[in-house]
Amino acid sequence: MxxxxxxxxxxxxxxxxxxxxxxxxxxxxxxxxxxxxxxxxxxxxxxxxxxxxxxxxxxxxxxxxxxxxxxxxxxxxxxxxxxxxxxxxxxxxxxxxxxxxxxxxxxxxxxxxxxxxxxxxxxxxxxxxxKAERAAAQAALQALNDTLEARIAERTHELAETNAELKHQIVERERAEEALRLNQRLEAVGQLTSGVAHDFNNLLTVIAGNIEFLERAVSDDRSKRRLAMMRGAAERGARLTAQLLAFSRRQRLEPTPVGLNDTVASMRDLLQSSIGGAVQIETTLQSDLWPALIDATQIELVILNLAINARDAMAVGGRLTIETANVTISGAPTRPEQPQPGEYVMVSVSDTGSGMPPNVLKRVFEPFFTTKEVGKGSGLGLAQVYGFVKQSGGGIRIDTVLGEGTSIKVYLPRVVGVGTASSQGTTAVGCTRTPLTGSRSKLLVVDDDADVREVTVTRLSEAGHDVREAASGLQALVALEADPCIDLVVLDFAMPGMNGAEAAIEIRRRWPRMPVLFVTGFADAMALTLAGAGGADAVVLKPFRDGELERKVAAAIAVPVQPGLRLVSDRARER
Known part of the structure; x- marks a missing residue:
């Protein structure tokens, strides 16, 4: 029923x-x-x-x-x-x-x-x-069991939880007091250094200005040499005060959206030459990296400073790793240099060196603090990094293990509302590649050998071209970023670091219609073909003979550029 x-x-x-x-x-x-x-x-x-x-x-x-x-x-x-x-x-x-x-x-x-x-x-x-009654009974029994277990667990752990909370409060208070003392010390030193840097800049302005006036007045070589030495010392003093201003967060910054992947890639040559060939450089770059809102010039100095410090921490050889990533910080900082909660673009520099003991880690950002020998370091490198990052609205975290190495992570503010940072050199620039009648064509000569470069520049200048110079592939990219309206890039094929082939590929990616002329003594036809050069008319061998360089440059400029990169090559001196 x-x-x-x-x-x-x-x-x-x-x-x-x-x-x-x-x-x-x-x-x-x-x-x-x-x-x-x-x-x-x-x-x-x-x-x-x-x-x-x-x-x-x-x-x-x-x-x-x-x-x-x-x-x-x-x-x-x-x-x-x-x-x-x-x-x-x-x-x-x-x-x-x-x-x-x-x-x-x-x-x-x-x-x-x-x-x-x-x-x-x-x-x-x-x-x-x-079925419904059974389900209700089972649910009631389960709820009773859960409640009973919860009561037992609560009673059993009540005293342990109270003790743990008390210990945690003590640790947090000690940590907060230590962070406050460190922050107050850094702020006090920052105020002092900013005042000193300001006064020094005034003095250096007077000194440098009067040196310039004297250089115009003196004529003997001995006095000119002495004035040049004085001018060099003044410039070093200016760089020192710039570091002090960076630490005290008083430097002038020009934040713009920056793709850190591009920055790291373009600095590889500079980093390798700065830290030496014995150190292996590895990069791990996140593909969908957010753009960072920072001063593009200063972040390069930050990465270079961290790389040099990493090199000094490794006795012989070692591995330097540079990594980028999108990071979201949720926890509150426990030290003054650490970032506040939020979204950041992270770039880290890690080494396989000696690591830092606790007493060094406590003072690592203080200006003039250094563990290096006298004359080996000013103690301003990490202080400058600290000041720039904090002034930019970011933070730093140091992870270090004695005998294993150190990783310094720099957190920089992301550009809100913008997608993945794109390459800075891909913006189309309207340039007339074929010079107008009577105008001088603009060339960029790239060669790591200064003497060879001087010969090339002199010959092309005498042929009526407006010539700019670069000593490496990296410098060439920087020069093209500043002025992409170049009629022809004359590119050495065999260079240390970023060689001519790698530089040409990067130029092709950023400026697809930019013509490139290889100057090379590397006669391997297969290597030239793989680099994009082919045919007898595309190769000029060094040493130059019978005006061949001038003729091929003129021919390369005269031919209308088709979409994509035309690779015309010369031959450089074999090393």
Whole structure:
């Protein structure tokens, strides 16, 4: 029997036949309990009405013109799995009925045997009620167990948690006091150094200005040499005061969106020459790196400073790793140099050197503090890094292990609302590649050998060209960034660091229509072809003979440039 209740039994009936619906409704009168039938005939109607809490029972025909009971069963099991689902069909065979039961149907009744309807519904509702009661009992038991375990755990660990909290508060207070003392010390030193740097700059302005006036007045070589020495000392003093201003966060910065991947890639030659060939340089650059809002010139000095410090920490050889990444900081800083919570562009410089002991780590950012021998370092490198990063709105973190190495992570503010930083040299610049009549074509001569470069520049200048110089592939890229309106790049093929082939590839990427002329003594035809040069007219060998350099430069400039990079090559002196 159905459990006595004042509420009528709510039935969702999926049936397209009016006659069958009336017969089934007549049979339901035998339940002896009031009922309400909501009849639907389409998928849309069934999906909209088969929801939890709306019905107590679902009766469904198996075959309908545009819908079927199997689909209805799937919808019911997904939307209201706890409601009993009974098939009532005249075409449902035994095998199909068994399969329907396996798929989640509660029972089935043939339309030829509607006299079984009452018993089937009573049994289905009873089983559903028992299932619900079991689930409620299990949930109650689980809740009781969870509560009991929680009470026991709370009572058992109450004293331990109290002690742990007390210890944590003591540690945090000591850490906060130490950070406050360090911050106050750095601020005091910063105020002192900024005042000293300001006064020194005034003095150096007077000294340098009067040296310049004297250089115009004196004529003997001895006096000129002495004035040159004085001017060099004044320039070194100016660089020193610039470092002091950087630490005290008083330097003038020009923050712009900077792609740090491009910065690191363009500095590779400079870094390798600065730290020596014995140190292996590795880079790990995140491909979708955010652009950083920083001063582009200063970040290069920061990376160079960190690389030189890393080199000095490694006795012989070693590995220097430069990494970039997008980082989100969530925790509060525990030291003054660490970043506040937020999103940053991170660049790190790691070494395999000696690491730092705790007493050095405490003072590492103080100006003039150094562990190097007298005359080996000013103690301003990391102080300058600290000042620049904090003035830019970022932070620093140092991870170091004695005997294993040090990693210095610099966190810089990201440009909000801008996508991945793109290469700085890809902006199209409108330049007329073929010089106008009577104008001087502009050339960029790139050669690491100063004497060879002087010969090349002199010959091309005498041929009527406006010539600029670069001593490496990196310097060439910097020169083209400053002025991309160059008619021809005359590029040495064999150079240390970034060789001519690598430089040409980078030029092709940034300035696709820039013509390049290789000057090389490397006669390997295969190497020249791989670099993009081919054909006898594309190669001029060094030493230059019979005006060949001048003729091929003129020919390269005269030919209209097609989209893409035309690689025309000369031959440089073999080393």
């Amino acid at each position: 159905i459990e006595p209740s004042a509420d009528p039994l709510r039935i969702l009936h999926l049936e397209d036949s009016d006659l069958d619906a009336e017969l089934i409704e007549a049979e339901l009168d035998n339940l002896g309990h009031p009922f309400v039938i909501e009849r639907v005939m389409t998928r849309e109607e069934f999906t909209a009405t088969a929801i939890p809490g709306r019905h107590d029972l679902i009766l469904a025909d198996y075959a309908l013109p545009t819908f079927d009971g199997v689909s209805a069963l799937g919808i019911a099991r997904e939307q209201c799995p706890d409601i009993p689902f009974i098939f009532c069909s005249g075409t449902l065979g035994e095998d199909v009925a068994v399969e329907a039961l396996k798929n989640g149907a509660t029972d089935y009744v043939g339309k030829q045997r509607l006299d079984r309807m009452t018993r089937t519904i009573v049994r289905a509702l009873s089983e559903a009620r028992a």
